Amino acid sequence: xxxxxxTVAAVGTLFLGxxxxxxxxxxxxxxxxxxxxxDLAARSDAVADxxxxxxxxxxxxxxxxxxxxxxxxxxxxxVAPRLLEPLSASVNDLVSRVHCxxxxxxxxGHGKHEGRGKKGKEGD
Numbered sequence: 001x002x003x004x005x006x007t008v009a010a011v012g013t014l015f016l017g018x019x020x021x022x023x024x025x026x027x028x029x030x031x032x033x034x035x036x037x038x039d040l041a042a043r044s045d046a047v048a049d050x051x052x053x054x055x056x057x058x059x060x061x062x063x064x065x066x067x068x069x070x071x072x073x074x075x076x077x078x079v080a081p082r083l084l085e086p087l088s089a090s091v092n093d094l095v096s097r098v099h100c101x102x103x104x105x106x107x108x109g110h111g112k113h114e115g116r117g118k119k120g121k122e123g124d
Contacts, residue, residue: 030080036073043069047098057100067095 032040043066050059070091073079079087 030082032073032080032083033078036078040066040070040073044094047094051098056098057102060095060098060100063091063095063098067091 043062047059047062047066050056050062070079070087074084074088
């Protein structure tokens with residue numbers, strides 16, 4: 001789980017890293033639209049929150065949705081060419097690391113109704 005959280009952090013950093021400007025650079029860095037970067041970063045944070053809460057199935061579903069939204073943005077041309085590989089690789093890595101592990105089934109207690117109404121038991 002520690003690696004998944006690190007991957008989520010890396011994905012979020014990549015999203016937000018495309019938003020800022022630097023006066024020191026002569027060539028502008030590749031960017032993502034602020035709304036797209038914020039949306040993808042929020043989705044990445046939601047995956048991390050689900051993992052921290054121990055809800056791996058929700059985290060896996062959210063990671064899949066993050067991947068779909070990322071692919072949609074790439075297909076619409078909203079991702080600068082220099083960011084395509086690192087962005088898609090980070091998201092794909094996240095999806096590959098987050099697996100749904102359902103909680104064990106709850107055991108039903110054997111209370112006062114045990115055996116009541118069942119045929120073939122002694123006392124019927």
